[in-house]
Amino acid sequence: MSEDIKKVLILGDGNMSFALALCKLLWKENGNLLNAAHTYFGINDKATKFQIIATTFDSKEQLMTKYHDAKEIVSKIEKFGKEKIQILHGINAWELSKEFGSFDDKNSIGEGKCESMPLGKQLFDIVLWYVIAV
């Protein structure tokens, strides 16, 4: 039987503290926290696994300049491993078709295949939109 893996996209995290908090909920050795994560996502099957793409609007350089704790947070996130969480910077949540391509766009050829469209054409099960609307 194939594993149930939910793909999670985080948009507009500031200093990446939200992504780190989610990693801790999902992957720290503590069953109670994992249950809290499943409840947060409304998922009943406790065997469900998660893969996250966490994004910031800021470039990596801007992020490191703006937030004194960003370097430490990013390095803690990276320790969870790329198969669990990937980080992308400079992603504009208001222009997602530029990042993903739209489904009728022949230039959108799939995940990670096109440098100018880093997210490629892929589907997510859960999208956490962390951007303030003004």
Ligand SMILES: C[S@@+](CC[C@H](N)C(=O)[O-])C[C@H]1O[C@@H](n2cnc3c(N)ncnc32)[C@H](O)[C@@H]1O
């Ligand atoms: C509520 S804050 C995120 C909270 C964050 N964890 C923090 O503590 O700083 C809103 C975030 O939206 C981001 N943002 C603003 N415009 C955006 C856009 N067009 N696309 C993606 N993110 C954007 C900003 O970078 C800001 O960090």
